[in-house]
Amino acid sequence: MVPVTTSAAPLSALSADDLAARLTTVRAAYDELKAQGLKLDLTRGKPGADQLDLSNGLLTLPTTYLDRSGTDTRNYGGLEGLAEIREIFADLLGVDVASVVAGGNSSLTMMHQVLTALLLKGGPDSPRPWGQEPVVKFICPVPGYDRHFTMLAELGIEMLSVPMTPDGPDPVAVRALVANDPSVKGMWIVPTYANPTGAVCSAEVAAELMAMPTAAPDFRILWDNAYAVHHLTDVETKSADALGLAAASGHPNRPIMFASTSKITFAGAGVAALAASPENKAWYLQRLNFAAIGPDKINQLRHVEFFGDADGVRAHMRKHRALIAPKFAAVEDALSSRLTGLGIATWTVPTGGYFVNLDVLDGTASRVVALAKEAGIALTPAGSAYPHGNDPDDRNIRLAPTYPVLDEVVLAMAGVAVCVELAALEKLSA
Amino acid sequence: MVPVTTSAAPLSALSADDLAARLTTVRAAYDELKAQGLKLDLTRGKPGADQLDLSNGLLTLPTTYLDRSGTDTRNYGGLEGLAEIREIFADLLGVDVASVVAGGNSSLTMMHQVLTALLLKGGPDSPRPWGQEPVVKFICPVPGYDRHFTMLAELGIEMLSVPMTPDGPDPVAVRALVANDPSVKGMWIVPTYANPTGAVCSAEVAAELMAMPTAAPDFRILWDNAYAVHHLTDVETKSADALGLAAASGHPNRPIMFASTSKITFAGAGVAALAASPENKAWYLQRLNFAAIGPDKINQLRHVEFFGDADGVRAHMRKHRALIAPKFAAVEDALSSRLTGLGIATWTVPTGGYFVNLDVLDGTASRVVALAKEAGIALTPAGSAYPHGNDPDDRNIRLAPTYPVLDEVVLAMAGVAVCVELAALEKLSA
Numbered sequence: 001m002v003p004v005t006t007s008a009a010p011l012s013a014l015s016a017d018d019l020a021a022r023l024t025t026v027r028a029a030y031d032e033l034k035a036q037g038l039k040l041d042l043t044r045g046k047p048g049a050d051q052l053d054l055s056n057g058l059l060t061l062p063t064t065y066l067d068r069s070g071t072d073t074r075n076y077g078g079l080e081g082l083a084e085i086r087e088i089f090a091d092l093l094g095v096d097v098a099s100v101v102a103g104g105n106s107s108l109t110m111m112h113q114v115l116t117a118l119l120l121k122g123g124p125d126s127p128r129p130w131g132q133e134p135v136v137k138f139i140c141p142v143p144g145y146d147r148h149f150t151m152l153a154e155l156g157i158e159m160l161s162v163p164m165t166p167d168g169p170d171p172v173a174v175r176a177l178v179a180n181d182p183s184v185k186g187m188w189i190v191p192t193y194a195n196p197t198g199a200v201c202s203a204e205v206a207a208e209l210m211a212m213p214t215a216a217p218d219f220r221i222l223w224d225n226a227y228a229v230h231h232l233t234d235v236e237t238k239s240a241d242a243l244g245l246a247a248a249s250g251h252p253n254r255p256i257m258f259a260s261t262s263k264i265t266f267a268g269a270g271v272a273a274l275a276a277s278p279e280n281k282a283w284y285l286q287r288l289n290f291a292a293i294g295p296d297k298i299n300q301l302r303h304v305e306f307f308g309d310a311d312g313v314r315a316h317m318r319k320h321r322a323l324i325a326p327k328f329a330a331v332e333d334a335l336s337s338r339l340t341g342l343g344i345a346t347w348t349v350p351t352g353g354y355f356v357n358l359d360v361l362d363g364t365a366s367r368v369v370a371l372a373k374e375a376g377i378a379l380t381p382a383g384s385a386y387p388h389g390n391d392p393d394d395r396n397i398r399l400a401p402t403y404p405v406l407d408e409v410v411l412a413m414a415g416v417a418v419c420v421e422l423a424a425l426e427k428l429s430a
Numbered sequence: 431m432v433p434v435t436t437s438a439a440p441l442s443a444l445s446a447d448d449l450a451a452r453l454t455t456v457r458a459a460y461d462e463l464k465a466q467g468l469k470l471d472l473t474r475g476k477p478g479a480d481q482l483d484l485s486n487g488l489l490t491l492p493t494t495y496l497d498r499s500g501t502d503t504r505n506y507g508g509l510e511g512l513a514e515i516r517e518i519f520a521d522l523l524g525v526d527v528a529s530v531v532a533g534g535n536s537s538l539t540m541m542h543q544v545l546t547a548l549l550l551k552g553g554p555d556s557p558r559p560w561g562q563e564p565v566v567k568f569i570c571p572v573p574g575y576d577r578h579f580t581m582l583a584e585l586g587i588e589m590l591s592v593p594m595t596p597d598g599p600d601p602v603a604v605r606a607l608v609a610n611d612p613s614v615k616g617m618w619i620v621p622t623y624a625n626p627t628g629a630v631c632s633a634e635v636a637a638e639l640m641a642m643p644t645a646a647p648d649f650r651i652l653w654d655n656a657y658a659v660h661h662l663t664d665v666e667t668k669s670a671d672a673l674g675l676a677a678a679s680g681h682p683n684r685p686i687m688f689a690s691t692s693k694i695t696f697a698g699a700g701v702a703a704l705a706a707s708p709e710n711k712a713w714y715l716q717r718l719n720f721a722a723i724g725p726d727k728i729n730q731l732r733h734v735e736f737f738g739d740a741d742g743v744r745a746h747m748r749k750h751r752a753l754i755a756p757k758f759a760a761v762e763d764a765l766s767s768r769l770t771g772l773g774i775a776t777w778t779v780p781t782g783g784y785f786v787n788l789d790v791l792d793g794t795a796s797r798v799v800a801l802a803k804e805a806g807i808a809l810t811p812a813g814s815a816y817p818h819g820n821d822p823d824d825r826n827i828r829l830a831p832t833y834p835v836l837d838e839v840v841l842a843m844a845g846v847a848v849c850v851e852l853a854a855l856e857k858l859s860a
Contacts, residue, residue, distance in 0.1 A: 046506055052504040052505060059492060062489060065482075074482040074696040074699060075476055075482060075697045106721075109722050113721075116546050119550060120549060120586075121584075131550070147723075150720055155550060262506070266504040266505070267506040268505055268723075268725075268726060268728065287584070290584040290585075292538060293697075295698075296698060296726065298698065298699035299729070
């Protein structure tokens with residue numbers, strides 16, 4: 001991730017007259033934009049139809065319903081998932097196959113299962129169920145994934161923000177929060193190509209997080225490796241070895257890892273997985289055993305036949321990259337050609353994942369989103385990357401360029417750049 | 431359901447000498463049985479491979495990924511499920527399509543979601559989350575479905591047994607429990623072809639349960655209609671209209687209905703559904719929204735293409751019946767030819783569902799299961815149809831004849847009959 005810093009001719013240095021003139025010009029540009037009657041959407045990290053087409057082979061698979069052990073996958077059972085799909089996840093995530101559970105179509109559901117089980121039952125090392133504590137707090141690196149935060153809010157878990165740095169969550173801030181407060185029970189991380197900044201948690205930061213002393217004996221790091229293999233460049237970054245680092249530092253139960261094929265095959269019909277220590281895995285399966293008889297093993301087998309092995313997944317991801325890297329380049333082109341030097345925005349140039357993080361002039365993010373909406377360009381609501389949707393600086397906007405076709409990304413981002421500048425000029429003129 | 435009552439020459443009327451002689455004969459028969467080295471399994475209500483074959487057409491479906499509204503089912507979204515599969519469930523369950531949510535591969539998972547949400551959040555009419563009550567109790571008709579009971583035990587919910595009659599849960603017993611105790615928050619029912627007795631909840635009993643006054647304002651009836659269309663005779667019994675009866679009696683939020691295609695298509699890869707009042711449905715989707723982005727819509731579309739409509743499901747179920755009705759007949763033949771008149775067993779002759787309920791001489795069920803096991807015939811553990819696996823009379827055994835092939839059912843049931851008589855003779859001779 002390379003944050004682009006603007007450098008020359010900042011708007012804030014303009015005279016009142018120049019500012020007024022520029023506001024007139026940009027307002028005219030915005031009126032032209034509105035006149036185009038656009039209907040574009042950069043809100044969600046959804047794969048485009050061309051990306052989904054890459055996996056259409058799944059629609060006529062599997063060719064057999066027997067797994068390699070001879071088990072009839074059409075019937076009940078097999079709570080931990082098929083061995084062959086667990087092997088693929090293990091390889092991709094750099095963990096032992098014994099640590100992996102393959103589930104249904106949603107890793108978000110697995111995260112929710114883990115949190116509700118911790119609340120209702122407690123983990124293997126919990127003094128009592130989390131729900132019986134007076135208060136439970138979670139550390140949230142910001143900006144972060146909105147669904148992580150809304151899940152905590154729904155479950156009554158308090159959120160403590162820490163800054164997301166280009167190398168992962170700020171370990172000093174995290175350490176300060178966990179050291180003495182046993183009500184701080186866990187934290188979220190998207191370790192690789194984080195939503196929305198694209199940051200990659202370094203091995204050093206991961207090691208610190210796994211080793212740090214925590215007042216809570218059952219501190220959990222929910223390691224949502226949603227974009228582990230979702231590279232946008234030739235550098236296919238390896239995720240930090242969370243399970244290995246945790247075990248080595250004497251906290252094997254600290255991390256629980258999640259991943260899925262949602263942005264690999266079909267976003268709605270993929271396979272999700274969880275990886276954890278032996279004790280955590282046994283605990284999870286024990287809970288799951290009261291809620292399910294087994295995952296959709298046919299869909300797991302379908303994926304195994306489609307990919308063959310982990311290298312099949314990696315080759316497939318290069319096809320995704322060929323389709324979406326140009327969209328990310330279009331975002332970068334639009335922002336840098338129109339905003340560089342104005343001193344009103346910084347943004348990320350991610351090397352993987354699904355998002356570009358755009359920070360606009362403080363206090364203008366909501367206005368930018370409103371202006372864009374009026375011009376027919378849907379953006380994620382300002383603040384959504386913060387707990388309770390509250391960005392204290394009102395500056396953060398998450399851009400998701402994968403779903404629209406390339407021409408639409410180009411159009412939309414040209415429009416976004418106009419909105420960013422207009423909102424800044426309004427603010428500076430006020 | 432016709433309970434068979436034994437009538438003539440009961441073993442209990444034999445003289446001591448005759449009893450001893452008969453014990454010797456039956457012991458010899460049991461030794462012969464053991465010598466056969468059988469390896470048969472009547473434990474679980476799983477479809478047989480021939481039943482699963484009926485749905486192999488699913489393996490190469492769907493032929494399109496667009497639903498009839500043009501939505502790309504490969505992508506995220508659509509939390510309530512595809513309209514076309516919801517229509518099929520609505521027709522089969524006799525409810526309005528607006529009440530239906532179609533989910534993943536497991537109705538058990540939906541039940542667990544509902545219970546955990548009630549514990550953590552409370553329902554729309556709850557004074558507070560159930561988990562904040564000093565105690566929560568659930569009514570459990572017995573014998574009943576073991577997974578219902580283990581789920582409650584896992585979640586710390588106390589169980590109160592009521593007798594299952596041939597017309598459903600004993601409404602007098604239920605009424606007495608719910609009238610004055612606000613900690614009695616709900617009950618289970620398998621309304622149609624109940625697990626394991628095959629009982630069908632009559633419209634009258636259903637009406638009483640939906641109308642009865644309850645001390646808890648948020649009393650819930652978890653209406654697990656797992657076998658709604660799983661007929662074993664020409665009489666295709668219609669389930670009672672739980673949602674309609676509840677709404678008519680002023681308790682629209684009382685029932686939540688569950689069903690799935692697990693025993694219609696593939697047991698591990700079907701589609702589950704929930705149906706409830708508008709308020710309950712909105713509540714469920716609101717909770718689900720924090721835990722999932724949408725169900726596997728491709729699998730839903732696959733099922734829609736395969737069946738076409740609800741009549742397609744009904745026609746498909748007649749093919750199941752043709753395969754499994756002979757197995758149920760074999761159970762009935764073995765039991766009636768070997769045990770009728772001995773006064774040591776009664777059993778059900780179900781007109782639908784997956785089980786035969788066998789009640790043996792009080793105090794001998796565990797012994798029968800042990801004897802069968804030693805002879806290579808796996809039966810569900812005695813007592814498993816009761817909360818905490820505790821059958822106070824030690825007489826109940828659940829027989830599940832669908833999974834083995836017919837010849838195996840015949841062999842196994844001949845063996846079971848010998849074990850039932852041997853255990854009874856041992857007991858009577860003691």
